Structures are given as structure tokens and as C-alpha cells.
Amino acid sequence: MTDQFDPSRMDPAFWRGLTQRRLSRRQVLKSAGAGAGALGLSAILAACGVKSVVSGNPSASPSPGAVGSPEWWAKQTQAGKLNFANWPFYIDVQGGKHPSIEMFTKDTGIKVNYREVIQDNNSFFATIRPTLAAGQDTGWDIVVLTTNSPVLTKMFNFGWVIPLDQSRMTNFNQYAGPLVKNPSWDPGNKYTMAWQSGITAIGYNAKAIKRPITSVQDLFDPTFKGKVGMMSDNQELGSVGLLAVGVQPAASKPADWQKAADKLKQQKDAGLVRQYYDQSYIDALQNGDTWISMAWSGDISQAVLNGHKDLRLVVPQEGGMLWTDNMMIPQHAQHPVDAMAYMDYVYQPKVQAIIEDYNAYICPVPAAKEVIANDLKDPATANNPLVFPSAEEAARLKPYYAYKSEQELTEWDNLFNAIAQS
Amino acid sequence: VFFVVPLITLLSLSLQTGSIDTGFRLTWHFGTFWDSISTYHVQFIRSLEYGTIATVIDLLVAYPLAYWIAFHGGRRKTTYLLLVLLPFFVSFVIRTLAWEFILSDQGILFGTLKSLHLLPESFHVLATSTAVVAGIAYNFLPFTVLPLYVSLEKVDRRMVEAAGDLYASKKEAFLRVILPLTIPGIFAAFLLTFVPAVGDYVNASILGGPSTTMIGNIIQSRYLVFFDYPTASALSAILMAGVMIGIFLYARVLGTRSIEEYV
Numbered sequence: 001m002t003d004q005f006d007p008s009r010m011d012p013a014f015w016r017g018l019t020q021r022r023l024s025r026r027q028v029l030k031s032a033g034a035g036a037g038a039l040g041l042s043a044i045l046a047a048c049g050v051k052s053v054v055s056g057n058p059s060a061s062p063s064p065g066a067v068g069s070p071e072w073w074a075k076q077t078q079a080g081k082l083n084f085a086n087w088p089f090y091i092d093v094q095g096g097k098h099p100s101i102e103m104f105t106k107d108t109g110i111k112v113n114y115r116e117v118i119q120d121n122n123s124f125f126a127t128i129r130p131t132l133a134a135g136q137d138t139g140w141d142i143v144v145l146t147t148n149s150p151v152l153t154k155m156f157n158f159g160w161v162i163p164l165d166q167s168r169m170t171n172f173n174q175y176a177g178p179l180v181k182n183p184s185w186d187p188g189n190k191y192t193m194a195w196q197s198g199i200t201a202i203g204y205n206a207k208a209i210k211r212p213i214t215s216v217q218d219l220f221d222p223t224f225k226g227k228v229g230m231m232s233d234n235q236e237l238g239s240v241g242l243l244a245v246g247v248q249p250a251a252s253k254p255a256d257w258q259k260a261a262d263k264l265k266q267q268k269d270a271g272l273v274r275q276y277y278d279q280s281y282i283d284a285l286q287n288g289d290t291w292i293s294m295a296w297s298g299d300i301s302q303a304v305l306n307g308h309k310d311l312r313l314v315v316p317q318e319g320g321m322l323w324t325d326n327m328m329i330p331q332h333a334q335h336p337v338d339a340m341a342y343m344d345y346v347y348q349p350k351v352q353a354i355i356e357d358y359n360a361y362i363c364p365v366p367a368a369k370e371v372i373a374n375d376l377k378d379p380a381t382a383n384n385p386l387v388f389p390s391a392e393e394a395a396r397l398k399p400y401y402a403y404k405s406e407q408e409l410t411e412w413d414n415l416f417n418a419i420a421q422s
Numbered sequence: 423v424f425f426v427v428p429l430i431t432l433l434s435l436s437l438q439t440g441s442i443d444t445g446f447r448l449t450w451h452f453g454t455f456w457d458s459i460s461t462y463h464v465q466f467i468r469s470l471e472y473g474t475i476a477t478v479i480d481l482l483v484a485y486p487l488a489y490w491i492a493f494h495g496g497r498r499k500t501t502y503l504l505l506v507l508l509p510f511f512v513s514f515v516i517r518t519l520a521w522e523f524i525l526s527d528q529g530i531l532f533g534t535l536k537s538l539h540l541l542p543e544s545f546h547v548l549a550t551s552t553a554v555v556a557g558i559a560y561n562f563l564p565f566t567v568l569p570l571y572v573s574l575e576k577v578d579r580r581m582v583e584a585a586g587d588l589y590a591s592k593k594e595a596f597l598r599v600i601l602p603l604t605i606p607g608i609f610a611a612f613l614l615t616f617v618p619a620v621g622d623y624v625n626a627s628i629l630g631g632p633s634t635t636m637i638g639n640i641i642q643s644r645y646l647v648f649f650d651y652p653t654a655s656a657l658s659a660i661l662m663a664g665v666m667i668g669i670f671l672y673a674r675v676l677g678t679r680s681i682e683e684y685v
Contacts, residue, residue, distance in 0.1 A: 122647040129442075129649075154443065226544065273632045275549050288528035289548060406441055413648055421635045421643060422464065 067331065068163030081111045082338040085124070085140045087325070088116040088279065089302060090196070092358035100354045104345050110338045119279055120233065121149035128330065132160045137332040141339040144195050147185050148235045148323045148400040150409050155328070161191045162329040168340040169193070171347035179394065180324060180364040192326035193343045196298070196355075197362035199320040199386065199397060200236055203285055203295030207310040216244045216316045219292060220267050228267070229284050229293030230420070232276035235400055236321070237264065238416040240294055243318040243398075250399045254411060261415045268419060276420040285311060297386045301360030313386065315396060322362075322397035350375070357381050363388055436655035446651060454656045462640055462657060466664070469637040472551070473620035476558040480566040480615050481608065483559075488570035489600075492577075506567050518557055518628045522548065525629075549631030557625035565614040573607025574600070612672070617665055637661055 065071045091114070092100050101112045118124040125145075128138040145152045155161050172181075172193055180194035204213050208227070219228055219240070231237055239249040241260030252260075267273060274290050282299045284290045286308050297320075300313035329339045346352055347364070353371035356363045357378055363369070366388060373382035385393050403409040436454055440446035459466070491502045509517055524531055527546045535541045547553050577600055585595035623638030630636075637657060644654035 120647075122649075126646045126649070157443070226546070226549075268632055275631050287523075287526040288533075289526050289546075406443060417643070417648070420632075421640060422633060 068165075070165070070167070073165040073167075073336075076337045078110070078337045078341070079335040080109055080338070081113065082141050082335050082342055083113045083115070083139060084142045084339075084342070085115055085117050086142075086144050086195070087118045089299070090116070090144075090325075090359060092354050100346070100351050103351060103354075104342060108341055108345070110341060112342065118144060121146050121151040125151040125154070132158070132331060135332065137334055138330050140330055141333040141335045142327050142343065143330055144325045144327055146323050146325050147183075148239075148321070150235075150403060152185065152326065153403075155330075156186075156191060160331050162331055162333060162336055163190050164193070164329070164343075165336075165340050168337075169344050171344045175347045175349055175352075175365045175367050177364055177366045179322075179362065183324065184399075185324075186326070192328045193347070194364045195325045195327050195346075196359060196364065197322060197324040199297040199315060199322055199362065200231075200240070201295060201297060201313055201315045201320040202292060203282075203300045203311060203313050204292040205285065205288065205290075205310050206312050208288070208291040213292065213312070213314050214317055216240060216318045218316075219294070220244065220263070220272065222270060222272065224292055225270070225272050226274055227289075227291040228272045228274060229281045229290035230264075230267075230273050230276050231281060231294045232278055232420040234413050234416045234420070236294060237276070237420055238412055239321050239398075239400055241416070242401075243316070243321075246318075248398060249321070249401045252401055254408070257412060257415055261419060264416070264419050296361075298359050298361035301381075301384070301386070302358070305360075315386075315393075319396050319398045321400060322394075323400065356387060360384065360387050362386070432655045432658055434655075435651050436659050438652050440652075442649040442651075451652070454652045455660065458653050458656045458660065462637065465635055465637045465640050466660070468634070469620050469661075470664070470668075472555050472558060472626075472636060473616050473622075475555050476562065476619050477566075477612060477616040479555070479559040480563050481570075481611060484563060484566035484570050484611065485608075488567050488574050492571055492574035503568075503571065507564055510564055514561060515624055515628075517561065518624055521557060521560070522628050525553065548629055549634075551630075551634050553629040553631075554626050554634045554636070557629045558619045558622055561622075561625065562615045562619050565618070566611045569610035569614060570604065570607050573604040573610070577603050609673070613669060617669075620665055621661060 091098050098114060101114055105111055124143070128140070128143070131138045145155065166189075169189070172189070176189075176193070179197055182188055183194070186192045202213055202216070202219065204218075209224070218224075219230070230240075238257065238260060241264045242249045242252050242256060245256065245259045245263050247256040247260070274284065277284060277293075281290070281293050281295065282303060285293050285295070286303055295313060297313060300311050303311050327343050329336050333339060346355065349365055349367040349371050352363060352365040353368040353376055356365075356368050357372050357376050360381060369382050369388045372378050381387055389397070401412075403412065434448060435446065437448060437450050437452065438446040439449045439451045439454075487506070491499055491506075495502050523529060525547050526532070527548065528536070532541060532545065532547070536543060536545070581599055581603070582595055585599045586592075590598065621638050623636055623642050626634050626636040626639050641654050641657045641661070644650045644657065
């Protein structure tokens with residue numbers, strides 16, 4: 001039997017609706033307004049809240065079949081491409097190309113979309129956070145975040161990192177150095193492999209400054225008035241302040257933070273500080289806008305290679321701050337197998353040597369030293385203690401303070417940000 | 423919808439408490455507003471100050487410029503206007519970075535002057551409030567020129583001639599005919615320049631120094647670096663309210679009344 005249109009069987013309410021006076025647009029708006037009023041402004045306002053993140057438990061091993069478990073990894077297949085978000089000037093460059101990436105593509109058939117999009121941990125995190133919170137793919141298969149940043153802990157705590165496939169880490173297991181293998185921030189390398197480590201130390205212009213620079217106190221020398229560059233990053237700024245008041249950052253107490261902040265405030269009020277910089281501190285140092293500056297180890301080596309021969313880097317006698325940038329696969333990444341392949345690939349000494357010879361940060365693969373010295377014929381880099389530090393030199397490098405709570409982080413941030421931004 | 427929804431979200435956020443880890447919940451916590459004001463009033467005042475100075479500079483530069491183009495531009499009027507607008511074809515940030523490069527201590531300008539010993543070695547413009555104000559004034563100049571040009575162009579030339587016929591000197595004709603007729607244009611130019619100038623943060627971060635932080639920089643870092651959404655929202659709301667009150671007062675004093683009187 002076909003359903004024929006029979007007006008008598010229609011719901012009377014529908015007829016009423018059809019025959020009733022239509023609402024004008026104005027009336028609709030008005031009643032919507034009244035409705036909103038009835039609901040109460042608070043309900044609307046409350047609906048705009050930012051939802052909390054259901055936090056995963058980072059220490060528990062993934063349950064069978066969960067994302068990152070061996071079963072899950074077994075089901076993933078290689079896609080032949082990979083999106084890699086990294087920091088600027090952080091990989092070998094030759095004629096506008098990256099030879100180490102081209103080698104990787106030739107060996108594995110995986111194309112790499114390499115993008116230098118990370119200017120600092122926080123603002124990069126701000127760009128991927130909403131997508132991750134919504135449970136969607138960020139578009140990146142590998143991201144690189146730093147140990148000294150609270151953002152790394154957030155990524156772990158929120159369960160936003162895919163646990164690595166431990167069976168695809170053969171090069172890493174064989175060649176990774178003691179600084180990056182089974183590190184304190186990621187026991188057993190469950191989530192991360194290091195990209196590079198580096199030192200926050202002091203860079204200076206030997207043409208403008210004739211005397212030797214040896215100490216953190218040199219950043220506070222009144223003769224360099226208006227020519228001192230400091231970093232705006234709270235972790236970096238606070239740590240150098242602590243070193244300057246003679247406290248080990250990792251062992252510091254909130255009272256020490258206040259002392260460090262006072263010291264930094266004096267430095268600023270005396271007009272010593274030119275500016276609190278992000279990555280651009282290196283431009284200021286190269287331009288001559290600053291003579292002495294907080295600096296990251298590899299940047300200075302690269303600047304010297306690029307023709308700024310007067311720039312020098314010293315690890316002050318108080319010690320340099322050691323950080324490590326870590327590669328990880330964010331949740332919902334589309335090409336995890338390709339990402340694993342790449343992350344392990346760079347741990348081959350011959351590949352790492354190419355990257356390191358350009359970067360001059362601290363090499364995660366000690367065996368690359370031989371390759372740089374013998375095959376690449378660059379003894380300067382191979383013997384550079386900033387690239388391959390001896391155990392003794394490594395001991396002079398200091399870890400950052402580990403925040404015990406969100407309140408501590410807020411206290412630290414407010415204290416030091418008030419100096420960098422005022 | 424595109425205006426109201428973000429606005430409500432903003433107000434809502436400013437009244438919430440929590441952190442990015444635990445989420446934000448609406449608690450009607452008005453304390454955020456007072457805390458923001460007491461912590462950042464220096465930057466607020468500085469922003470208003472920079473914005474005002476930059477706007478005044480822009481008006482002083484733009485008025486003669488627009489006047490000249492409108493009255494003496496002749497056939498090449500459009501070309502001159504295009505020249506004013508030309509920098510707009512390059513991104514705002516790139517233009518500011520170019521100034522940073524030009525004005526750097528050992529850069530092409532000061533480096534040369536210093537090597538000729540025309541300037542002391544310690545002289546610098548970057549990292550001073552002068553640099554920030556100049557940067558803002560430079561970047562927003564076209565916003566000032568265009569409305570002024572439009573209103574000057576609209577001035578009926580016969581009125582100026584009539585003023586001359588009634589034995590008004592050129593100066594008097596300008597002061598008593600042209601200037602009053604272009605007051606609405608000045609008001610529009612003021613709005614278009616002052617509002618974005620106060621909220622600007624690019625100039626302060628590129629050309630500024632340790633003590634030139636503007637409120638825009640604070641809002642940006644509160645949002646993107648500290649994920650402190652309530653404070654950032656409260657600051658934005660205060661800034662918006664402050665600018666709106668300022669404009670309202672200005673409109674009452676100079677804007678609407680003058681428009682009614684003269685037009």
C-alpha cells in the first residue's frame with residue numbers, strides 16, 4: 001500500500017502551524033532575546049567555558065590495543081610521508097635543501113614536509129592545544145619540545161603523546177649517548193627521543209669587549225650599560241638570575257627566586273639591559289645592538305660559520321644550563337610509522353654527523369664524532385667541547401628547576417615575567 | 423553574530439577561574455579585573471600615551487599631506503594617494519622589521535654616522551619609547567590620510583572662493599571654512615588611527631626596549647605564553663571599555679556637536 005497524501009490524517013497541530021500568523025523576523029529575534037533572558041546571562045556565559053582536559057596517566061603502560069601499545073603499532077602502516085615541526089636553524093642546510101632529509105627520503109621512500117614553525121614552546125603549544133583537546137590530528141607527526149618548558153610536562157600529563165614503538169628504536173638503542181638515553185624527564189624513552197641538547201650560556205662580541213668573559217656576573221657589569229641582551233623566556237631568565245645569586249636552580253627555593261628577581265630587577269633598573277629577547281637575541285648580537293647576551297650554544301657556532309667571526313661563546317664558571325629538545329609523536333598523528341622511522345634514522349652516526357656538523361649543539365650520538373672528524377674532515381666541530389662534552393665538562397652543566405605544582409609555576413612565571421615585560 | 427559571540431566569550435572568560443590543566447569554570451570572579459588593573463596599570467597608561475602621541479603626530483603630518491593632495495594634486499591625485507598607500511602592499515611586520523634593520527646601532531644609518539663621528543658611540547634609537555611611537559605613527563599613517571583626504575576632497579571649492587570674495591585672507595578661509603568643514607574627517611581619522619594604535623603590540627616588541635611594553639604585549643603573552651585566559655580577557659575588556667569611554671568623551675566634546683553645528 002502506498003502512502004497517499006490524506007489531509008484528514010495529518011496532525012491537527014501541523015495544520016494550526018501552517019495556518020497561524022507567521023512570525024516576523026523581528027519577533028523571532030525578540031523572543032530569542034526573551035528566551036536568552038530567561039535562560040539567564042550566566043548560562044550563556046558559562047557555556048563559553050574552556051573545558052578541562054581528561055588527563056591520561058602517563059606512568060601506566062598502555063592497555064592492550066590502546067594507542068601506542070604494541071598491538072596498535074602492529075596495525076599501523078607506512079604512509080610514505082611525514083610532517084615535521086621543528087625550530088628554525090636546527091638542521092643541516094645546503095643550497096636551500098636539507099641533505100640529511102634527502103638521504104632519508106632516498107633510503108626509505110618517505111617524503112618529509114619539514115617546517116620551521118616552533119619559535120618557542122609556549123606559543124607553539126598554544127597552536128596545537130585546541131586541536132589536541134578536541135581529540136583531533138594536529139597535522140604534525142613529529143613535534144620538538146624542550147625539557148626546560150612546562151609545556152612538555154603538560155603534553156605527557158594530558159596523554160597527548162603517542163608512546164613510541166620500542167621495537168623500532170634499534171639505532172637509538174645502539175647509538176644514543178648517556179645524556180639522552182633513559183633521561184630523567186622520560187624514563188625508558190617511553191615517549192621521546194632527543195633531537196639535540198644545548199647549553200644556555202653567554203655569547204659576546206670580542207671586538208666590542210676586550211676583556212675575557214668568564215662569569216654570569218659579567219652580564220651585570222655596568223660598563224656594558226644598554227648593551228646586555230637577556231632572554232624573555234621565564235625559565236631561562238629565572239635560572240640565570242639564580243646562578244647570579246649563587247644558587248643552583250634545581251635546588252632553589254621560592255625565597256631564592258625572589259633574590260634572583262631582585263638581582264635581575266637591579267640590572268634592568270640600572271639600564272644595563274637592552275631588551276628581553278626571544279630567538280631574535282642572536283640578530284641583536286650580530287647587529288651590534290648587544291655586546292653580551294644570554295645565548296644558546298649552537299646559535300653562536302652557526303653565527304661564526306655565517307661570517308660573524310667576532311662572536312664567542314663561554315660557559316660561565318657558575319655553570320651553563322643544560323636543556324634537551326625532544327622529538328615526539330602527538331596523539332592522532334596520521335603517519336606514526338613514518339615518524340618512528342625518521343626519529344630512529346637520525347640516530348645513525350653518519351646521519352647525525354651531517355646534522356651536527358651544521359648545528360653544533362650537543363650531539364645525542366657520541367659515535368658521530370668519528371664520522372665528523374674522519375669522513376666530513378671537520379676536526380674543529382669534532383673536538384668542540386660544546387658539541388661533544390667530556391664527562392667532566394658535562395658535569396658543569398646544570399638542570400633546570402622542576403616545578404612541583406601549578407602554583408609554583410605561576411609564582412615563578414609572575415616573578416620573572418614582571419621583569420621581562422614591564 | 424560575528425561581533426557579539428566573541429564579545430560574550432571574552433566577557434565570560436574574564437569572569438572564570440581555573441587553569442588550562444583543570445579547565446576554566448565561570449565563578450563570577452570580578453577580582454581578576456582589579457588584579458589586572460593593579461598589576462598592569464602602568465602598561466595601560468603607557469599604551470594610551472603612545473597611542474595619543476602617535477595619533478597626534480599622524481594628524482599633524484597627514485592633514486597637510488591630504489590637503490596638498492586634495493587641493494593641489496591636480497591630475498596626479500590618484501598617483502599621490504597610491505604612493506601614500508604603497509607601503510600597505512608590504513606586510514605590517516616586514517615593514518617594522520625593515521625599520522629595525524635600518525635603525526640598528528651599527529646599521530646602515532647610525533653605523534655610518536657613527537663612523538663619521540657625527541653621533542656618539544652610545545647613541546641608539548631602537549629600544550626607546552621614541553622608536554615605538556615613531557613606529558606606530560609610521561604604520562598607521564595611511565589610516566589617517568585617507569579619511570582626511572576624503573573630507574578635504576568633498577569641501578565645496580565655491581565656499582573657499584566665497585570666503586575670498588568676502589575679504590577673508592587665505593589663513594582665515596582655512597581656519598573658518600575648510601577646517602570646520604573637515605572636522606568629521608579629523609574625527610574619523612582619529613578613530614581609525616587611535617584605536618588600533620593603542621592595542622598595537624608589534625611595534626613595541628620589535629622596536630621597543632625593556633620598558634616600553636604595551637598592553638597589547640601583555641595580553642598576547644597572557645593568552646599565548648601563560649595560558650592565563652581570564653586575565654587576558656579581563657585586560658582586553660578593560661582596554662575596550664577604556665578606549666570606548668575615551669572616544670565617547672571625544673565625540674561629545676568635538677565630534678557630534680561640531681558636525682551638527684557646521685554641516
